[in-house]
Ligand code: AHG
Protein backbone atom coordinates (compact mmCIF):
# COMPACT_ATOMS: atom_id res chain seq x y z
CA UNK A 479 0.00 0.00 0.00
CA UNK A 480 2.93 2.31 0.74
CA UNK A 481 4.07 1.98 -2.90
CA UNK A 482 0.59 2.92 -4.10
CA UNK A 483 0.54 6.03 -1.90
CA UNK A 484 3.98 7.07 -3.18
CA UNK A 485 2.84 6.57 -6.79
CA UNK A 486 -0.22 8.73 -6.09
CA UNK A 487 1.99 11.44 -4.60
CA UNK A 488 4.21 11.44 -7.72
CA UNK A 489 1.16 11.49 -10.01
CA UNK A 490 -0.36 14.38 -8.05
CA UNK A 491 2.71 16.57 -8.51
CA UNK A 492 2.54 15.97 -12.27
CA UNK A 493 -1.23 16.51 -12.41
CA UNK A 494 -0.84 19.79 -10.54
CA UNK A 495 1.53 20.92 -13.32
CA UNK A 496 -0.94 19.76 -15.97
CA UNK A 497 -3.70 21.77 -14.27
CA UNK A 498 -1.49 24.85 -14.08
CA UNK A 499 -0.13 24.77 -17.61
CA UNK A 500 -2.29 22.36 -19.62
CA UNK A 501 -4.74 23.03 -22.42
CA UNK A 502 -8.34 23.15 -21.08
CA UNK A 503 -9.81 22.47 -24.53
CA UNK A 504 -12.00 19.49 -25.37
CA UNK A 505 -10.48 16.49 -27.09
CA UNK A 506 -12.21 14.67 -29.96
CA UNK A 507 -12.99 11.67 -27.73
CA UNK A 508 -15.85 10.59 -25.48
CA UNK A 509 -15.40 8.38 -22.42
CA UNK A 510 -17.54 5.32 -21.65
CA UNK A 511 -20.16 7.41 -19.87
CA UNK A 512 -20.54 9.58 -22.96
CA UNK A 513 -18.76 12.66 -21.60
CA UNK A 514 -16.53 14.54 -24.00
CA UNK A 515 -13.04 14.17 -22.55
CA UNK A 516 -10.93 17.23 -22.01
CA UNK A 517 -7.27 17.12 -22.94
CA UNK A 518 -6.64 17.53 -19.19
CA UNK A 519 -8.58 14.33 -18.42
CA UNK A 520 -6.52 12.35 -20.89
CA UNK A 521 -3.17 13.80 -19.82
CA UNK A 522 -3.93 13.10 -16.13
CA UNK A 523 -5.03 9.57 -16.96
CA UNK A 524 -1.75 8.87 -18.80
CA UNK A 525 0.28 10.10 -15.82
CA UNK A 526 -1.54 7.80 -13.36
CA UNK A 527 -1.46 4.76 -15.63
CA UNK A 528 2.28 5.14 -16.19
CA UNK A 529 2.92 5.36 -12.45
CA UNK A 530 0.72 2.37 -11.57
CA UNK A 531 2.18 0.24 -14.37
CA UNK A 532 5.47 0.20 -12.50
CA UNK A 533 4.05 -1.39 -9.33
CA UNK A 534 4.17 -5.16 -8.84
CA UNK A 535 1.56 -5.04 -6.07
CA UNK A 536 -1.16 -4.02 -8.54
CA UNK A 537 -3.09 -6.65 -10.47
CA UNK A 538 -5.48 -4.47 -12.47
CA UNK A 539 -6.42 -0.84 -12.91
CA UNK A 540 -9.46 0.78 -14.45
CA UNK A 541 -9.98 4.46 -15.17
CA UNK A 542 -13.13 6.52 -15.60
CA UNK A 543 -11.48 7.71 -18.82
CA UNK A 544 -10.87 4.26 -20.31
CA UNK A 545 -13.32 1.69 -21.55
CA UNK A 546 -11.50 -1.41 -20.36
CA UNK A 547 -9.60 -2.82 -17.42
CA UNK A 548 -5.80 -2.76 -17.82
CA UNK A 549 -3.84 -5.77 -16.53
CA UNK A 550 -0.64 -4.88 -14.68
CA UNK A 551 0.79 -7.89 -12.80
CA UNK A 552 -0.92 -11.29 -12.64
CA UNK A 553 0.34 -11.94 -9.10
CA UNK A 554 -0.47 -8.43 -7.81
CA UNK A 555 -2.80 -8.03 -4.85
CA UNK A 556 -4.61 -4.75 -5.51
CA UNK A 557 -7.21 -3.57 -7.99
CA UNK A 558 -7.36 0.20 -8.38
CA UNK A 559 -10.22 2.19 -9.93
CA UNK A 560 -9.61 5.88 -10.40
CA UNK A 561 -11.06 9.11 -11.71
CA UNK A 562 -7.96 11.04 -12.84
CA UNK A 563 -9.44 14.54 -12.82
CA UNK A 564 -12.91 14.80 -11.39
CA UNK A 565 -14.63 18.10 -12.16
CA UNK A 566 -12.16 18.84 -14.97
CA UNK A 567 -14.58 21.27 -16.65
CA UNK A 568 -14.09 23.54 -13.61
CA UNK A 569 -10.41 24.11 -14.35
CA UNK A 570 -11.11 26.82 -16.92
CA UNK A 571 -13.09 28.80 -14.32
CA UNK A 572 -10.36 28.13 -11.75
CA UNK A 573 -12.45 26.17 -9.24
CA UNK A 574 -11.06 23.23 -7.30
CA UNK A 575 -10.87 19.74 -8.82
CA UNK A 576 -9.60 16.38 -7.64
CA UNK A 577 -8.40 12.84 -8.30
CA UNK A 578 -10.19 9.87 -6.71
CA UNK A 579 -8.76 6.37 -6.15
CA UNK A 580 -10.56 3.27 -4.88
CA UNK A 581 -8.28 0.41 -3.87
CA UNK A 582 -9.89 -3.05 -3.93
CA UNK A 583 -8.83 -6.64 -3.26
CA UNK A 584 -10.04 -9.72 -5.22
CA UNK A 585 -12.19 -7.74 -7.66
CA UNK A 586 -13.83 -4.37 -8.28
CA UNK A 587 -16.73 -4.79 -5.84
CA UNK A 588 -17.94 -2.29 -3.26
CA UNK A 589 -17.68 -4.80 -0.43
CA UNK A 590 -14.03 -5.46 -1.39
CA UNK A 591 -12.76 -1.89 -1.14
CA UNK A 592 -9.88 -1.73 1.37
CA UNK A 593 -8.70 1.86 1.07
CA UNK A 594 -9.57 5.08 -0.67
CA UNK A 595 -7.55 8.14 -1.47
CA UNK A 596 -8.52 11.47 -2.92
CA UNK A 597 -6.44 14.50 -3.78
CA UNK A 598 -7.91 18.01 -3.89
CA UNK A 599 -6.28 20.55 -6.18
CA UNK A 600 -7.39 23.94 -4.89
CA UNK A 601 -5.49 26.88 -3.52
CA UNK A 602 -3.65 24.05 -1.73
CA UNK A 603 -3.06 20.44 -2.70
CA UNK A 604 -4.36 18.01 -0.07
CA UNK A 605 -4.46 14.22 0.02
CA UNK A 606 -6.90 12.28 2.18
CA UNK A 607 -6.33 8.60 2.92
CA UNK A 608 -8.95 6.29 4.43
CA UNK A 609 -7.57 2.88 5.40
CA UNK A 610 -10.57 1.25 7.08
CA UNK A 611 -9.86 2.70 10.50
CA UNK A 612 -8.87 6.32 10.18
CA UNK A 613 -9.12 9.17 7.71
CA UNK A 614 -5.93 11.20 7.54
CA UNK A 615 -5.28 14.43 5.69
CA UNK A 616 -1.90 15.47 4.27
CA UNK A 617 -0.97 18.79 2.65
CA UNK A 618 1.61 19.46 -0.03
CA UNK A 619 4.18 21.85 1.44
CA UNK A 620 7.50 22.53 -0.27
CA UNK A 621 7.21 19.40 -2.41
CA UNK A 622 6.28 17.03 0.47
CA UNK A 623 2.93 15.72 1.69
CA UNK A 624 2.89 16.48 5.43
CA UNK A 625 0.38 15.03 7.90
CA UNK A 626 -2.08 17.70 9.03
CA UNK A 627 -4.95 16.03 10.90
CA UNK A 628 -7.34 13.14 11.27
CA UNK A 629 -10.86 13.74 9.93
CA UNK A 630 -13.95 12.77 11.90
CA UNK A 631 -17.53 13.73 11.10
CA UNK A 632 -19.87 15.14 13.73
CA UNK A 633 -23.21 13.42 14.22
CA UNK A 634 -24.96 16.32 12.50
CA UNK A 635 -23.73 19.14 10.29
CA UNK A 636 -24.91 22.41 8.81
CA UNK A 637 -24.09 22.21 5.09
CA UNK A 638 -25.76 20.58 2.14
CA UNK A 639 -24.63 20.00 -1.44
CA UNK A 640 -27.67 19.01 -3.51
CA UNK A 641 -26.53 17.75 -6.94
CA UNK A 642 -28.15 17.09 -10.33
CA UNK A 643 -30.83 18.89 -12.34
CA UNK A 644 -33.50 20.27 -10.00
CA UNK A 645 -36.16 20.25 -12.72
CA UNK A 646 -35.81 16.45 -12.77
CA UNK A 647 -36.00 15.89 -8.99
CA UNK A 648 -38.83 13.74 -7.66
CA UNK A 649 -41.22 15.75 -5.45
CA UNK A 650 -40.26 13.90 -2.24
CA UNK A 651 -36.58 14.60 -2.92
CA UNK A 652 -37.30 18.30 -3.44
CA UNK A 653 -39.33 18.41 -0.19
CA UNK A 654 -36.46 16.76 1.68
CA UNK A 655 -33.88 19.24 0.35
CA UNK A 656 -36.23 22.17 1.08
CA UNK A 657 -36.73 20.90 4.63
CA UNK A 658 -32.99 20.79 5.27
CA UNK A 659 -32.80 24.43 4.15
CA UNK A 660 -35.78 25.30 6.37
CA UNK A 661 -33.85 23.70 9.23
CA UNK A 662 -31.01 26.17 8.63
CA UNK A 663 -28.66 24.20 6.37
CA UNK A 664 -26.50 26.33 4.09
CA UNK A 665 -25.90 25.62 0.40
CA UNK A 666 -22.40 24.53 -0.63
CA UNK A 667 -22.20 23.17 -4.19
CA UNK A 668 -19.32 23.84 -6.56
CA UNK A 669 -20.02 21.11 -9.13
CA UNK A 670 -16.90 19.19 -8.12
CA UNK A 671 -17.63 16.31 -5.77
CA UNK A 672 -14.07 16.24 -4.42
CA UNK A 673 -14.03 19.78 -2.98
CA UNK A 674 -17.74 19.57 -2.04
CA UNK A 675 -17.29 16.33 -0.09
CA UNK A 676 -13.98 17.55 1.33
CA UNK A 677 -15.70 20.66 2.67
CA UNK A 678 -18.42 18.65 4.41
CA UNK A 679 -15.79 16.37 5.96
CA UNK A 680 -13.68 19.25 7.24
CA UNK A 681 -16.55 21.42 8.46
CA UNK A 682 -17.91 18.62 10.63
CA UNK A 683 -20.78 17.26 8.57
CA UNK A 684 -23.82 17.77 6.40
CA UNK A 685 -25.24 16.06 3.32
CA UNK A 686 -24.09 15.69 -0.30
CA UNK A 687 -26.73 14.19 -2.56
CA UNK A 688 -26.75 13.00 -6.15
CA UNK A 689 -30.13 11.29 -6.42
CA UNK A 690 -32.07 9.26 -8.93
CA UNK A 691 -33.86 11.75 -11.20
CA UNK A 692 -36.40 11.52 -14.01
CA UNK A 693 -33.62 12.07 -16.58
CA UNK A 694 -30.98 9.89 -14.87
CA UNK A 695 -32.78 7.18 -12.82
CA UNK A 696 -29.43 5.63 -11.84
CA UNK A 697 -27.84 8.97 -11.01
CA UNK A 698 -24.68 10.26 -12.63
CA UNK A 699 -21.83 9.38 -10.33
CA UNK A 700 -19.89 6.23 -11.14
CA UNK A 701 -19.73 3.44 -8.58
CA UNK A 702 -16.11 2.30 -8.89
CA UNK A 703 -14.40 5.63 -9.46
CA UNK A 704 -16.48 8.07 -7.43
CA UNK A 705 -19.22 6.57 -5.25
CA UNK A 706 -17.42 3.63 -3.58
CA UNK A 707 -14.19 5.48 -2.75
CA UNK A 708 -16.05 8.35 -1.09
CA UNK A 709 -18.45 5.91 0.60
CA UNK A 710 -15.45 4.22 2.17
CA UNK A 711 -14.01 7.56 3.30
CA UNK A 712 -17.32 8.74 4.79
CA UNK A 713 -17.88 5.48 6.66
CA UNK A 714 -14.31 5.56 8.03
CA UNK A 715 -14.93 9.14 9.16
CA UNK A 716 -17.99 8.00 11.16
CA UNK A 717 -20.63 8.99 8.63
CA UNK A 718 -22.72 7.11 6.07
CA UNK A 719 -23.00 6.62 2.32
CA UNK A 720 -26.34 5.32 1.06
CA UNK A 721 -28.34 4.97 -2.13
CA UNK A 722 -31.40 6.35 -0.33
CA UNK A 723 -32.07 3.25 1.72
CA UNK A 724 -29.03 0.92 1.83
CA UNK A 725 -25.27 1.26 2.07
CA UNK A 726 -23.84 1.96 -1.37
CA UNK A 727 -20.92 -0.38 -0.64
CA UNK A 728 -23.40 -3.29 -0.72
CA UNK A 729 -24.43 -2.54 -4.32
CA UNK A 730 -23.54 -5.24 -6.87
CA UNK A 731 -21.62 -3.78 -9.80
CA UNK A 732 -22.58 -5.35 -13.10
CA UNK A 733 -20.43 -3.16 -15.33
CA UNK A 734 -17.29 -1.19 -14.47
CA UNK A 735 -18.90 2.07 -15.60
CA UNK A 736 -22.18 1.61 -13.66
CA UNK A 737 -23.57 4.64 -11.84
CA UNK A 738 -25.65 4.87 -8.69
CA UNK A 739 -27.74 7.42 -6.83
CA UNK A 740 -25.82 8.40 -3.70
CA UNK A 741 -25.98 10.37 -0.47
CA UNK A 742 -22.91 11.01 1.65
CA UNK A 743 -23.22 12.60 5.04
CA UNK A 744 -23.13 12.54 8.76
CA UNK A 745 -25.47 10.21 10.61
CA UNK A 746 -28.35 12.56 11.42
CA UNK A 747 -28.83 13.69 7.81
CA UNK A 748 -28.51 10.16 6.39
CA UNK A 749 -31.17 8.90 8.80
CA UNK A 750 -33.52 11.58 7.43
CA UNK A 751 -32.74 10.44 3.86
CA UNK A 752 -33.47 6.81 4.76
CA UNK A 753 -36.79 7.75 6.31
CA UNK A 754 -37.87 9.84 3.29
CA UNK A 755 -36.71 7.25 0.74
CA UNK A 756 -38.17 4.24 2.58
CA UNK A 757 -41.55 5.97 2.50
CA UNK A 758 -41.35 7.12 -1.13
CA UNK A 759 -38.78 5.15 -3.13
P1 AHG B 1 -16.53 14.41 -13.99
O1 AHG B 1 -15.86 15.73 -14.08
O2 AHG B 1 -15.55 13.31 -13.64
O3 AHG B 1 -17.37 14.07 -15.17
O4 AHG B 1 -17.56 14.44 -12.75
C1 AHG B 1 -18.13 15.62 -12.22
C2 AHG B 1 -19.18 15.17 -11.26
C3 AHG B 1 -18.94 15.53 -9.80
O5 AHG B 1 -17.69 15.96 -9.44
C4 AHG B 1 -19.99 16.55 -9.49
O6 AHG B 1 -20.43 16.45 -8.17
C5 AHG B 1 -21.05 16.28 -10.49
O7 AHG B 1 -20.41 15.75 -11.61
C6 AHG B 1 -21.80 17.53 -10.85
O8 AHG B 1 -22.87 17.20 -11.64
P2 AHG B 1 -24.15 18.19 -11.83
O9 AHG B 1 -23.62 19.40 -12.53
O10 AHG B 1 -25.09 17.37 -12.66
O11 AHG B 1 -24.71 18.52 -10.46
Ligand code: MN
Nearest residue numbers: 561564565704
Ligand atom coordinates in the same frame (compact mmCIF):
# COMPACT_ATOMS: atom_id res chain seq x y z
MN1 MN C 1 -15.68 12.21 -12.07
Ligand code: MN
Nearest residue numbers: 542561563564
Ligand atom coordinates in the same frame (compact mmCIF):
# COMPACT_ATOMS: atom_id res chain seq x y z
MN1 MN D 1 -13.32 12.47 -14.48
